[in-house]
Amino acid sequence: MLNTLTLKQALDLLQAKKISIKEIYGDIRQSLSQNERLNVYLTLNANMETDAESAVNKPLAGVPLAIKDNFCTQGLRTTASSTVLDNFIPQYESTVTKKVKEVGGVVVGKTNMDAWAHGSSTETSQYGRTLNPRNTDYLPGGSSGGSAAAVAADMCIAAIGSETAGSIRQPSAWCGAVGLKPTYGRVSRYGVVAMASSTDSPGPIGKTVEDTAILFNHIAGHDENDSTTSPQVAPDLTKALNQSIKGMKVGVIYLDHPGLKEVAPLVKKELEVLSTLGAEVEEAQAMDPEASIGVYTVVQRAEVSSNLARYDGIRYGNDRSFFGAEARRRIMLGTYTLSKGYADKYYLMAQKVRTLFLQDFERLFKKYDVLVSLSSPGFAKKVGASESSSMFGELEDMLLEASSITGLPGISVPCYRDEKTNLFLGLNIMAPMWQEEKMVKVADAFEKNTEWNTWRNPIGK
Amino acid sequence: MVNTAVSTATNQSTKSFPVEHVAKLSNIPITKEEAKKLEVAFVDTLKVVAKLQQIDVTNVSPTFQVTGLENVWREDEVNEKKMFTQKQALANGKKIYEGFFVVPQVINQD
Secondary structure (H helix, E strand, O other): OHHHOOHHHHHHHHHOOOOOHHHHHHHHHHHHHHOHHHOOEEEEOOOHHHHHHOOOOOOOOOOEEEEEOOEOEOOEOOOOOOHHHOOOOOOOOOHHHHHHHHOOOEEEEEEOOOHHHOOOOOOOOOOOOOOOOOOOOEOOOOOOHHHHHHHHOOOOOEEEEEEOOOOOHHHHHHHOOEEEEOOOOOEOOOOEOOOOOOOOEEEEEEOOHHHHHHHHHHHEOOEOOEOOOOOOOOOOHHHHOOOOOOOOEEEEOOOOOHHHOOOHHHHHHHHHHHHHOOOEEEEOOOOOHHHHHHHHHHHHHHHHHHHHHHOOOOOOOOOHHHOOHHHHHHHHHHHHHOOOOOHHHHHHHHHHHHHHHHHHHHHHHHHOOEEEEEOOOOOOOEOOHHHHOOOHHHHHOHHHHHHHHOOOOEEEEEEEEEOOOOEEEEEEEEOOOOOHHHHHHHHHHHHHOOOOOOOOOOOOO | OHHHHHHHHOOOOOOOOOHHHHHHHHOOOOOHHHHHHHHHHHHHHHHHHHHHHHOOOOOOOOOOOOOOOOOOOOOOOOOHHHOOOHHHHHOOOOOEEOOEEOOOOOOOOO
């Protein structure tokens, strides 16, 4: 089954002409129909095979990619999983999808997500939830839940997601995939349905660390259409693969949080492998992650209320009565925290605490090359779980929010699998701004020296 | 009406939230029943946010962006490659009249 290939394997085989576009897309199509009930794709690209045939001599050789439905794709419906954009056909291409298409990546389809990327379950999608391919009684996480599920179910070779605070790493962790959240400003936001503009970061979700490094190389870099992208030249992350991590200093944070009692021992054991490989691993004290929930909640709602003000049903889309419950809550709370009399109390206060988080990470990175934590406080939650709490996403993303509001890059790699449920935990490895190569070095070494990556070590599913 | 809403809001972190006022500011149509549910959700969320007030931020400046980039300029000139044709600009409009978007009336409504 060629759909189970990693990106690296697929590229090697396609470029050597050992497999054909017809064969790989035949298997992808079969996987699409077999897994229909997972509700992964909202819109399929009817021309995927012909697009791929014409791309076979380019660097990405026509490989099938899943794209989160908040990236504008010219001529292909883009909804951000909200019925407000039910019939929206973008008239231009996002920078990220433009870049991957130019080098021969092909869009299989647009993946389900939490509506407007508001959430960590995909249950707020107005087109129904996505199921976790590892165990369909459970959620895939979110907001890039469709992209992570597409990878885990081999309904694509690799995927593109976006993260504002956890939306790449948390669903990757829950689905047993690898998710790379670049430094804020490393990858262009142009043409991405805006959520929180000061933290939105597009990035790859793949089957291996190497796959995410390859995709990162193709999407990173300055974009004249997004003035928040950095003029710095992006690193070649494939150079960080197969490197020694001897002598690297690794700070372990958040594992002593009371909410992690059950899973912390499992992870501590896995971290020993880093010491065996010569890294200096020790527990480090970071600022209380619970405070980041408050900061993120205020900043994110405020930016949402501003970004979603454009949806008036006049130039495109349906009117504001089409917003789902979660989007309504976020728009209204954001409007409130920015309104006269409350902006100082909430918005300014949150931005000041954000500074404290920045200073805290600065302090930690003077001592450590990378910081590691869990990507989520536990395993995937059961279907329906998000409906009981209006703060579901914030609690699930608690361990990722501090790094998101401070713009840090991070990568989640599978670090444990529960045999009974077939559900995974993800290890979140964070690096200083603009230094993605450090976290990829550690993530790649961890992946290759543990048993948890199911593409490297098939579990006979 | 605004005054009432704001005075109700003073106690928001413990009891209530000016849902209808904020709905109006946000241009989100809500029903009475929805307003009740939303109020519970907002009060819950603000309880979590209120924990921030225990943190000492004396002499701390706010952070609005993290890239460190400042004053990113471009030449103020028309780039025709980036422009939509009229057909493209109107392609997703629901109500179009002779090449224009039709907008709802917002003045003299009352």
